[in-house]
Every structure is written in C-alpha cells, then in structure tokens.
Amino acid sequence: MDLVTIDDIRTAAERIRDAVVRTPLLPCPWADPERPLWLKPESLQPIGAFKLRGAHNALAALDDKTRARGVVTYSSGNHAQAVAYAAREFGVPAHIVMPDVTPQVKVDNTRAYGAEVVLVPIGERESAAYELVEKLGAVLVPPFDHPDIIAGQGTIGLEIGTDLPDVELVLMPVSGGGLASGIGTAVKALCPNAAVFGVEPELAADAAESLRAGSLVDWPIERRARTIADGLRSQPSELTFAHLRSVLDGIVAVGEDEIRAAMAVLATKGRLVAEPSGAVPLAAYLNRADELPRGRTVVVVSGGNVERTLLADVLRRDS
Template identity: 85%
Template sequence: MELVTIDDIRAAADRIRGAIVRTPLLASPWADEDRPLWLKPESLQPIGAFKLRGAQNALARLDEASRRRGVVAYSSGNHAQAVAYAARSFGVPAHIVMPDVTPQIKIDNTRAYGAEVVLVPIAEREAAAYELVEKLGAVLVPPFDHPDVIAGQGTIGLEIAEDLPDVELVLVPVSGGGLSSGVASAVKALCPSAAVVGVEPELAGDARESLRAGELVDWPIELRARTIADGLRSQLSELTFAHLRTRLDGIVTVSEDEIRSAMGVLATRSRLVTEPSGAVGLAAYLHRAGDLPRGRTVIVVSGGNVDRALLADVLGA
C-alpha cells in the first residue's frame, strides 16, 4: 500500500493555495513554561474546520468529465460542509449524506453552500452514500479514506513545520485518521525529531486499541456515538491505519469532562470558539501531561462548528 509523501502534500498545498486560509500559529502565554504552546486554529477556515483542505484538493484533482457527474459525500458534519463549499467553488452538484443526529448548525451550513442533504440513521450513512453514487453516477469524495484527502489535510503539518521548525510535539485529533495521517506524514518528513501524538475520546478509543493490537479493531457505532465529540466517531480505514502505525508516535484518550473543560479554556483564555472534536488536543495537554513528551507543543484545533446550546452549557451561560 502506497503512503502519502511529502511531495504529495507539497503538491496539494500548491493546488489549494488561495482556496483555504493559511492558519497562523497562535502563542498561548498562559501555558506551562516548560511546555510552550501554540494553537493551529483550523476553526478559522471558511467552513469552520480543517476538512476544506482535503475536499478542495480532492475536487481539484478530478477531471472535468468527473466533475460534471457531481459528487457525493457522507459525513457527520465538517466534511459535509467542506465538500459542499468546494463543490460550489467548482460549480459541481453535491449530494451529502449526514446522520440524523448531526448538530443542526452543520446541517444548515451544508445546505447553505448549495448541497442536497440526505439525513439517515448514523449506521446507514455510508451505505446510503454508495446508493446515491450508483443512482446518480456521481463521484464519491470520502471523508478520510483517500490519498488526495490525506494529502490535503497534510498541508496543516507542512505549515506547522514551516512556522515552527523546532517543534517538539504535535497533538492532533484522531477519528477516521485522514487528518492525523496527513499531519504526521508532513511533520515526520520535515521535523523528524518531533513527536506526533493522536488524541481521541475515551468513548471512541478504537484507534488507540487498533494501534496497540497491530490490527484494526471494530467498535460498534453505538459505542462511538456516545462521545460529545461528534466529529470523532469514525473508525480508521486500512489506508489511514497504515499511515498511523508507521508515522504516529502514539495515541492518548481524554474524558468527556476533560473535553468540555478544554472547550471552556479555549474560549476564555485563547478567545477561540471550538467544537468538542477541536478541543481534544488541549484536553490531552491539560490532563495527560504525564503521558506526553515535554517541550514546544502545537495543538491542531480542528474545528469550531459547535451547537450554540452546547457551547452555552459548557460556558455556564
């Protein structure tokens, strides 16, 4: 199985330049002195999450004939918005299958970008997407299981290496593994002494279990759906597992209360509105310090598309 290379990621960066925001590294003066901290706020992307990078790269790689057929995606929310936004920029029709438990803000945003949204039970989203592909003759743009998507997400790691070449630790959320595969691929190629550690919720800790077992371990969707981090409920694919087992230095898990607490810290200390999935890296930094290397740390804040009621609850409003 061929893995994404740094050349693939550099090509993706050239391809999506101008269509995405090159997010800054934000220093966190409130962090521990022996663990200087920077935040990579992908919540500042036009769709509020990192997913635009992979979707934009994947659609840019399609030929005109494929684009005319339209695209289909399945997603809990952020990939849905990314594909809808990228498809609109290319003038491509998009059908997006979303779980019926997706936060309403993500459904509304996806529709606002012009996509046709199909709501189904969470366990049926992939099957429904493949049915649409067959019915419409469209092209599937998967949320993580594709080298073009991984390369697009890897541009985050490329930017981290360019902006902080002496980085010592990168914390990145893990779900289906596209983000963590891409970031780890770039950082390990350009900053080989840096550690890249994945973070996932305890209630969706299948990736950590898979890496420990040396093979993919299945967690039923009913278990993974328990976590508040709705963007981290997917499982690794064979492709992303192959990347992570060779390029990730480990995975730590965090509790639901720790995720909520980290959302509050990001809002009050760094003035960043984040969804639960985007806060897991800081949750690990704050509550799993003993399990992590010390030193200059970058946390990928993956998204900010949070339900307003949830945010109000977290902040105690």
C-alpha cells in the same frame, strides 16, 4: 500499500493555496512555561474546520469531465460542509449523506452551501452514499479514506513545520485518521525529531486499541456515538491505519468532562470557539502531561462548528 508522501502534500498545497486560509500558530502565554504551547486554529477556515483542505484537494485533482458529474459524500458534519463548499466553488452539484443525529448547525451550514442533504440513521450513512453514487453517476469523495484527502489535510503539517521548525510535539484528533495521517507524514518529513501524538475521546478510543493490537479493531457505531465529540465517531480505514502506524509516536484518550473544560479554556484564554472534537487535543495537553513528551507543543484546533446551546452550557459550567 502506497503511503502519501511529502511531495504529495506539497502538490496539494499548491492546489488549495487560493481556497483555504493559511492559519497562523497562536502563542499561548497562559500555558505551562515548561511546555510552550501554540494553537493551530483550523476553526478559522471558511467552513469552520480543517476538512476544506482535503475536500478541495480531492475535487481539484479530478478531471473536468469527471467532476462535472457531481460529487457525493457521507459525513457527520465538517467534511459535509467542506465538500458542499468546494463543490459550489467548482460549480458542480453535491449530495451529502449525514447522520440524523448531526448537530443542526452543521446540517444548516451544509445546505447553505447549496448541497442536497440526505439524513439517515448513523449506521446507514456509508451505504446510503454508495446508493446515491450508483443512482446519480456521481463521484464519491470519502471523508478520509483517499490519498488526496490525506494529502490535503497534510498541508496543516507542512505549515507547522515551516512556521515552527523546532516543534517538539504535535497533538491532533484521531477519528477516521485522515488528519493525523497527513499531519504526521508532513511533520515527520520536515521535523524528524518531533513527536506526533493522536488524541481520542475515551468513549471512541478504537484507534488506540487498534494500534495496541497491531490491526484494526471494530467498535460498534452505537459505542462510538456516546462521545460528545461528534466529529470523532469514525474509525480508521486500512489506508489511514497504515499511515497511523507509520507516523504516530503515540495516542492518548481524554474524558468527556475534560473535553468540555478544554472548550472553555479555548474560549476564555485562547479566544477561540471550538467544537468538542476541536478541543480534544488541548484536553490531552491539559490533562495527560505524564503521558506526553515535554517541549514546544502545537495543538491543532480542528474545528469550531458547535451548537450555541452546547457552547453556552460549557461556559456556564466553567463560570
């Protein structure tokens, strides 16, 4: 199986240069001085999450005739918004299959970008998307299981390696694995001495179990759907799992209350609005120090599309 390379990621960076925000590394003076911390706020992308990088790269890589047929995807929210946004930029139709338990803010945003949204039970989202591809003659843009998606997400690692070449630890969430695959590939190429760790919710820690087993372990969607981190309920594919085995130095899991507390820290100390999935890596930094290497750390805040009521509840509990 061919893995994405640093050259693929550099090509993606050129394709998406004018379509995404080159997010900064934000220093955190409130963090542990023995573990200097920087935040990579992908929540500041136009759609509020990192997914725009992979989606735009995937659409840009298509030839004009193929792209004009329109695109289809399935997603719990952020990839849905990314494909809808990118399709609007390219002037092509988009049909998005979303679980009927998706936070309303993500559904509304996806529709606002002009996409046709189809809501289905969470266990039917992939099959429904393939049915639409067959019916419409459109192109499937998967949320993580594609080299162009992985390469696009890897541009985050390219930026980290350029902006902080002496980084010692990078923490990012793991779900389907496209983000961690891409970032890990770039960081390992540019900063070979840095450790790359994935972070999952304890209630959706299938990737950690798979890595321990050495092969993919299936968790039923009902089991993974228990976590508040709605963006982290997917499982790695064979392609992303091969990348994770190659580039990850470790993976840790965090609890639901730890995720909520990390959201509050990001809001009150980092001045960033983060959805639960985006706060998962900081939860590991704050609560799993004994399981992680020490040193200069970058935490990827992957998204900020959170329901107002949930954010208000998190902040109320923290006050």
